[in-house]
Amino acid sequence: MNTQNHELKGRKIAILATDGFEQSELTEPKQNLENAGAKVDVLSIHEGKIKGWNKTDWGSSVKVDHLVNEAKPSDYDALVLPGGVMNPDHLRMNKPAISFVREFAQSGKPIAAICHGPQTLIEAGVVKGHTMTSYPSIHTDLMNAGANWVDRAVVTDANFITSRTPDDIPAFSRAITQTILQLSPPLAQAS
Amino acid sequence: MNTQNHELKGRKIAILATDGFEQSELTEPKQNLENAGAKVDVLSIHEGKIKGWNKTDWGSSVKVDHLVNEAKPSDYDALVLPGGVMNPDHLRMNKPAISFVREFAQSGKPIAAICHGPQTLIEAGVVKGHTMTSYPSIHTDLMNAGANWVDRAVVTDANFITSRTPDDIPAFSRAITQTILQLSPPLAQAS
Numbered sequence: 001m002n003t004q005n006h007e008l009k010g011r012k013i014a015i016l017a018t019d020g021f022e023q024s025e026l027t028e029p030k031q032n033l034e035n036a037g038a039k040v041d042v043l044s045i046h047e048g049k050i051k052g053w054n055k056t057d058w059g060s061s062v063k064v065d066h067l068v069n070e071a072k073p074s075d076y077d078a079l080v081l082p083g084g085v086m087n088p089d090h091l092r093m094n095k096p097a098i099s100f101v102r103e104f105a106q107s108g109k110p111i112a113a114i115c116h117g118p119q120t121l122i123e124a125g126v127v128k129g130h131t132m133t134s135y136p137s138i139h140t141d142l143m144n145a146g147a148n149w150v151d152r153a154v155v156t157d158a159n160f161i162t163s164r165t166p167d168d169i170p171a172f173s174r175a176i177t178q179t180i181l182q183l184s185p186p187l188a189q190a191s
Numbered sequence: 192m193n194t195q196n197h198e199l200k201g202r203k204i205a206i207l208a209t210d211g212f213e214q215s216e217l218t219e220p221k222q223n224l225e226n227a228g229a230k231v232d233v234l235s236i237h238e239g240k241i242k243g244w245n246k247t248d249w250g251s252s253v254k255v256d257h258l259v260n261e262a263k264p265s266d267y268d269a270l271v272l273p274g275g276v277m278n279p280d281h282l283r284m285n286k287p288a289i290s291f292v293r294e295f296a297q298s299g300k301p302i303a304a305i306c307h308g309p310q311t312l313i314e315a316g317v318v319k320g321h322t323m324t325s326y327p328s329i330h331t332d333l334m335n336a337g338a339n340w341v342d343r344a345v346v347t348d349a350n351f352i353t354s355r356t357p358d359d360i361p362a363f364s365r366a367i368t369q370t371i372l373q374l375s376p377p378l379a380q381a382s
Contacts, residue, residue: 020276057249085211085276089307089328116280123331137280140314144335 006037011180014076014104016043016068016097016120020086023052023059024166025114029080032173041065041076045094053084069096073104078180083115083135092123102126105159110179112161114172118142121160131157133164159183197228202371205267205295207234207259207288207311211277214243214250215357216305220271223364232256232267236285244275260287264295269371274306274326283314293317296350301370303352305363309333312351322348324355350374 013033017026030040044050044064052059073079079101081088091097102124105111113121115135121127122138128146132155139149154163154171161179163172204224208217221231235241235255243250264270270292272279282288293315296302304312306326312318313329319337323346330340345354345362352370354363 085280089276092331093328122335137284140283141332141335144313144332 007181008033008177009037011038011077012075013038013040013078013080013176013180014043014071015040015080015082016091016100017050017062017082017084017087018044018046018090018094019051020053020084020090021050021062021082022084022087022115022166023054024169025082025084025117026052026062027060028166028169029082029112029114029173029176032169033080033176036177038077041071043068043071043100045069045091045097053086068094068100071100073100073107073109076104076109078110078112078176079104080176081111081113081117081120083113083117085116088116088119091120098124108159108183110159110161110176110183112163112172112176112179114163114168115165118147118162127160130160131155132160132162134162135164199224199368199371200228202229202268203266204229204231204269204271204367204371205234205262206231206271206273207282207291208241208253208273208275208278209235209237209281209285210242211244211275211281212241212253212273213275213278213306213357214245215360216273216275216308217243217253218251219357219360220273220303220305220364220367223360224271224367227368229268232262234259234262234291236260236282236288244277259285259291262291264291264298264300267295267300269301269303269367270295271367272302272304272308272311274304274308276307279307279310282311289315299350299374301350301352301367301374303354303363303367303370305354305359306356309338309353318351321351322346323351323353325353326355 049061105126118134122145131148153168154175161175240252296317309325313336322339344359345366352366
């Protein structure tokens, strides 16, 4: 779409997910960010394809571009963590995935999580003191981890962008773009 | 099976679950406790049947005996919380379910949770200071909630019994029976 004027041209964005990701929470932000001119890589904990979850049952698969243990946070301008009940439940048990998330969060570059995606942020130990939202089922876990949980479509706090459900995807995608433009230097300067 | 000598004869046990319960974690403890002579009721947050999850896909359904908002903790000698990634994720957003769990935990009667089942205990705010186990993916959430998390097949601490995965079900079922016999008076005395 031309409405976003390719404002993310030259930016590289990672989406980290595995089987059970909520389909729309990966494919729609990916499309929105690509429409804005970014190159988007899907990172995962196994090669091949990862299987989406479409609301109440298994959905479509998405091709994995790189294994997360072979990817470098320094290669990306932003990181997106989709939800789905099963996806972050797997990711949070994978040490390279959690190390990648922790290093990215600490780099100060935009890191965006939707629905159950913030479970991975809890596991990485990076939520303390931040204002965040999430799917309501995990709000107690975020508060116990030291986050200030609020019920809003999208919350941006420092380099963290969080949203609640698939309904919030348009606001989530816009906030990712805005935060990249505000916080992350163009790749040409960073490399 | 005759091996357990109907040692739970006259005892009434509630299993609280909803769609997405890990099938074996409901059906096998239920069968084991019924084999030991107990009457077991399945409580849920909707009427009819609840749909099981069998490792990697939807499995068989189980009949709901009572809605949890119409059930009384005082009617039961023990409460069992199966896992499955989706089941406690739904339950923890349901106020009557969480009130039932909290009241049961505080009653001092045996409360047993396996796999992701302890998420419901976190939501009820009853894990602080207790030694517990769980599916490994939620161990950080249990620790953040104040539990002392350990990696063992079954852990009994006061009236709390916890296990990790379907492999632990035999030990889990035995610990439930033992804890009922130790802690909970026969229903004839309680009523």
